[in-house]
Amino acid sequence: MSERLLYLVTSPPGRGSRPRQAExxxxxxxxxxxxLTDIEADEGVMVPAGSTGTVVAIWAQGQAFEVEFTQxxxxxxxxxxxxxxxxxxAAD
Structure with missing residues (x-):
């Protein structure tokens, strides 16, 4: 453990000294x-493949997305x- 600590303290920036940022x-x-495929919306309505929508929420660091469709x-x-x-x- 002390070797690892020494490495963290003495290593140059960007090489083990900083925790990895979340993807x-x-x-x-x-x-x-x-x-990309037909999906069943939260209300049970079928959304056909090829429909475009807007991301309105991100769940579990991007493991799922809430998308609003209007057409x-x-x-x-x-x-x-x-x-x-x-x-x-989206525009920044």
Missing amino acids: RAAFQDLDRVRV PVDALATIEPNLLQLVER
């Missing part, structure tokens, strides 16, 4: 995304990132 989620709030149906759905494709990044 950034694949999508951000207000990004426009496209769903072809009005729906809110919780979706895993592998089922989404970025259409447009």
Whole structure:
């Protein structure tokens, strides 16, 4: 343990001296995304593949995203990132 502590104290910045930062989620709030497969929305409404929506919440550090759709149906759905494709990044 003392060797590890010594390494942390004496190592140059960026080499073990800082904790790893959390990975950034694949999508951000207000990004426009496209769903890649038909999904069932939170209200039981079916959202067809290819529908675009807006990310309105990020769950569990990006393990799921709350997406609001307005066309072809009005729906809110919780979706895993592998089922989404970025259409447009939100303005910073």
